[in-house]
Amino acid sequence: MQGILPYILRRLLWAPLILLAVSFIAFTITRFGPGDPISVAMGQFRDPEALARVRHEKGLDKPLLDQYRIYIWNVLHGDLGESLSHQGYSVSEVIFPKMWVSAQLGLVALIITFGVGIPVGILAALKQGSWMDPASISTFLFFQSVPVLVTVPVMLLVFVLKLHWLPTGGWEGILSKHIVIPALALSLPGIAGVARLMRATTLDVLKEDYVRTARAKGLREFTVVSQHVARNALLPMTTIIGISLVTLLEGAFFTETLLGLPGIGRLAFESVTSRDYDVILGLTLVLATAFIVANIVIDIAYTFIDPRVRYQRSAVT
Amino acid sequence: MAEAEAAVETLDEVTLGARHSPLGLAFRRLLRKKIAVLALAFIAVFYFCGLFAPLVAPRSYTAQDLDHVFQGPSLAHPLGTDSLGRDVLSRVIWASRTTVIVTVATLVTGGLVLSVSLGLLAGYLGGKVDTAIMRVGDVFFGLPGLPMLILINATLKPRVVEQAWIKTLQDWLRVDGLADYILIFGSLSLFAWVGGARVIRSQILALRETEYVLAARAMGASTWRVIFQHLLPNVSNIIIVGLSASLGAIAGTEIALTWFGVGIHPPTPSFGAMLFEGGSIRTLQAHPQLLLVPGAVVAALIFAFNLLGDALTDVLTPRAR
Numbered sequence: 148m149q150g151i152l153p154y155i156l157r158r159l160l161w162a163p164l165i166l167l168a169v170s171f172i173a174f175t176i177t178r179f180g181p182g183d184p185i186s187v188a189m190g191q192f193r194d195p196e197a198l199a200r201v202r203h204e205k206g207l208d209k210p211l212l213d214q215y216r217i218y219i220w221n222v223l224h225g226d227l228g229e230s231l232s233h234q235g236y237s238v239s240e241v242i243f244p245k246m247w248v249s250a251q252l253g254l255v256a257l258i259i260t261f262g263v264g265i266p267v268g269i270l271a272a273l274k275q276g277s278w279m280d281p282a283s284i285s286t287f288l289f290f291q292s293v294p295v296l297v298t299v300p301v302m303l304l305v306f307v308l309k310l311h312w313l314p315t316g317g318w319e320g321i322l323s324k325h326i327v328i329p330a331l332a333l334s335l336p337g338i339a340g341v342a343r344l345m346r347a348t349t350l351d352v353l354k355e356d357y358v359r360t361a362r363a364k365g366l367r368e369f370t371v372v373s374q375h376v377a378r379n380a381l382l383p384m385t386t387i388i389g390i391s392l393v394t395l396l397e398g399a400f401f402t403e404t405l406l407g408l409p410g411i412g413r414l415a416f417e418s419v420t421s422r423d424y425d426v427i428l429g430l431t432l433v434l435a436t437a438f439i440v441a442n443i444v445i446d447i448a449y450t451f452i453d454p455r456v457r458y459q460r461s462a463v464t
Numbered sequence: 465m466a467e468a469e470a471a472v473e474t475l476d477e478v479t480l481g482a483r484h485s486p487l488g489l490a491f492r493r494l495l496r497k498k499i500a501v502l503a504l505a506f507i508a509v510f511y512f513c514g515l516f517a518p519l520v521a522p523r524s525y526t527a528q529d530l531d532h533v534f535q536g537p538s539l540a541h542p543l544g545t546d547s548l549g550r551d552v553l554s555r556v557i558w559a560s561r562t563t564v565i566v567t568v569a570t571l572v573t574g575g576l577v578l579s580v581s582l583g584l585l586a587g588y589l590g591g592k593v594d595t596a597i598m599r600v601g602d603v604f605f606g607l608p609g610l611p612m613l614i615l616i617n618a619t620l621k622p623r624v625v626e627q628a629w630i631k632t633l634q635d636w637l638r639v640d641g642l643a644d645y646i647l648i649f650g651s652l653s654l655f656a657w658v659g660g661a662r663v664i665r666s667q668i669l670a671l672r673e674t675e676y677v678l679a680a681r682a683m684g685a686s687t688w689r690v691i692f693q694h695l696l697p698n699v700s701n702i703i704i705v706g707l708s709a710s711l712g713a714i715a716g717t718e719i720a721l722t723w724f725g726v727g728i729h730p731p732t733p734s735f736g737a738m739l740f741e742g743g744s745i746r747t748l749q750a751h752p753q754l755l756l757v758p759g760a761v762v763a764a765l766i767f768a769f770n771l772l773g774d775a776l777t778d779v780l781t782p783r784a785r
Contacts, residue, residue: 168603176615292767297759300743397610415611
């Protein structure tokens with residue numbers, strides 16, 4: 148475990164700085180554009196005086212850097228601001244319930260992605276050289292290639308409009324039929340990546356001496372694969388979880404909007420169209436924090452799972 | 465069987481090695497893969513149609529025929545017509561032109577120029593330059609990509625359109641909606657370089673310590689010479705693999721942005737707008753072909769990019785072979 152502690156410390160020290168930079172860029176972009184939230188909210192027949200008064204109350208007439216300083220000060224005190232389009236609600240009250248919905252949906256999608264991808268990868272590796280290997284990987288590569296913008300409407304067309312098997316949209320918890328289309332739409336694009344990595348690591352493990360030993364002892368093929376091959380080939384899969392999270396989020400953006408699910412993907416969509424600055428910024432900060440923490444946790448977990456991994460100075464990327 | 469093929473391959477390479485560059489050899493190996501050739505052929509046809517859209521497309525993408533809306537496939541309109549009676553086939557061909565422009569421009573700026581130069585600099589110079597470049601990369605990596613792209617495109621558009629030089633350039637190039645294209649590929653490039661730069665940097669870190677680089681420097685080669693003559697050729701395979709892997713994502717992101725309404729603006733056709741129009745429940749119920757046609761073309765294109773990327777990885781990275 149030597150060398151891991153300073154590495155984690157360095158990562159933890161960098162994290163707030165990265166977050167600060169991320170928030171500053173996001174802040175500048177939101178303030179830079181035309182059409183501020185007040186004029187969007189007041190609509191076409193706004194009164195210039197009222198507009199100026201509300202802008203002053205919300206501090207939108209101050210210089211950019213002052214606004215940013217006040218914003219960061221409030222964030223450090225746990226106040227992410229107030230939502231402008233959801234009147235009377237604070238940003239945290241808007242974001243966190245929706246995050247819970249997206250997290251549930253994302254978890255189901257992750258389980259499907261890994262639950263399908265890992266066995267497919269192992270099978271492809273075991274059948275290397277036969278037609279089944281490229282055929283299975285290509286099938287899922289095809290699913291990875293179809294944009295969510297196409298898969299969701301096609302699934303709606305087939306399962307809802309033609310076959311009448313599933314309801315159109317909405318959210319009723321993870322145990323209802325409503326989750327089938329969004330969960331499939333979110334998980335299908337990720338399976339190919341998981342299956343490919345699993346195939347590659349399984350092929351590496353199959354060449355190991357201990358696998359030959361296990362076979363030489365006369366163990367059943369199933370035992371060899373499940374106990375000796377799969378368990379060791381699973382190690383590098385932890386690294387792909389971080390990438391899967393990013394894919395999930397981008398997919399959630401469109402899936403939730405298309406199907407009307409009350410998650411953060413749809414919230415992001417709505418807050419951009421209504422120029423709800425503080426919600427956009429809050430989302431950016433919360434998600435960036437989540438990604439940074441997830442990646443550090445994955446790195447740390449990896450050193451515990453596989454003691455061969457050592458972190459050196461150059462490993463900080 | 466597979467071993468025999470591999471043996472023939474190596475034999476070919478030994479005999480041909482004297483006449484062909486490593487990249488030339490890799491290309492020959494690529495052409496031996498049937499899937500890769502099919503993918504390449506599809507991409508070639510797509511790019512040809514896109515580049516020569518004015519010649520290939522049977523009609524204009526704006527020509528309306530309000531007497532014949534929502535038509536099924538016919539001789540006059542092989543893929544039918546949309547809600548305004550516009551020829552779907554022509555619109556698909558013109559939309560592919562948008563995809564061609566965006567992918568090529570992003571590939572050259574973000575994929576090639578930014579990622580390669582920053583990756584090379586960070587890896588070779590090390591120290592403060594390395595730290596600075598990689599931390600900036602971390603920041604872009606930390607920003608949620610798609611919402612940021614949408615924000616940038618939504619907020620900066622009016623400012624870019626105002627610029628006089630864009631108008632001049634637009635008249636000169638005769639491309640409609642140039643500001644849209646510039647914003648799209650500019651913002652895409654801003655986020656596209658990080659992954660490539662990281663991979664190139666880590667390779668350069670290893671290559672920097674090799675004896676031939678030491679030898680070159682001992683003989684007095686300048687930094688630029690070492691980078692361009694000695695290091696760049698040795699990472700070219702990684703660059704090609706990385707670029708081919710990112711093509712599908714670039715094409716997909718432009719479509720997503722336009723679907724959202726912040727990318728390419730009508731009347732310039734894009735697959736994003738076509739998918740948006742075809743994806744509403746009502747259109748889907750009555751005229752599913754309006755979604756299925758552009759959807760199939762987009763899926764086929766990204767699938768071809770991914771297959772080609774896979775084949776290139778096989779051919780160009782020695783470890784995977």
